[in-house]
Amino acid sequence: MRYDSEHKERVRERVLIEAAKAVRVEGTHGIGVASVMARAGLTHGTFYAHFASKDDLVVATISRMADEARGRFAVLTKGLPPLEALRAYVTFYFSAKHRDSKTEGCPLPLLANEAPKLGRVTRERFGHGVSALRSALAAQLEALGLSDAEGVASSVVAEMVGAMALARAMADREESAQLLARSRAAVFARMGIEETPSHE
16 A cells, blocks of 8 residues: 555654653663654564664754754744743753653753764764754743843753753752752842742
8 A cells, every 4th residue: 555755754753752762761772663663553574664773764864853842942932021931941941840751851961971882873863852952942042131141051951961960960860959949049040040930
């Protein structure tokens, strides 16, 4: 049976959804072609109709995860003025819910440790994800009139990703929460934003 291009794209999307779940739980090494295809309701033999190789699947999966992260940023900041948009996203990013989520959220903390071991194209996709988050934050900071918005956004991304990676790795949840709270406060200070709105 011959399928149209839309059907093929829908099938590919199903595979990427399952592959992203595997990466979030086990890392890129957790992408087993047979298991991902099975969870997508497909046979192993249909894999090469959609991807050239497992590496191709990994690259496509990381790209999709970056798209999801951009979508979450857009949802969290939609319709908000720059100050409130930044406050909303940073508060979400350093939340316990984000730390504990294995199915959604920013993929950068998860992938930062693995990226150096991956191929060049995969690292490039990871770099695009970093750039996308930096640019999104810089655009809001520029709208606030902050000088060197790009530089501040770069340092903020580094602290956000690093803090979240550490917080997720810590066994003591209380210490993990304290780390996130301190990093959140530092990020707000760096951006020149009050952590909570002033009611004066």
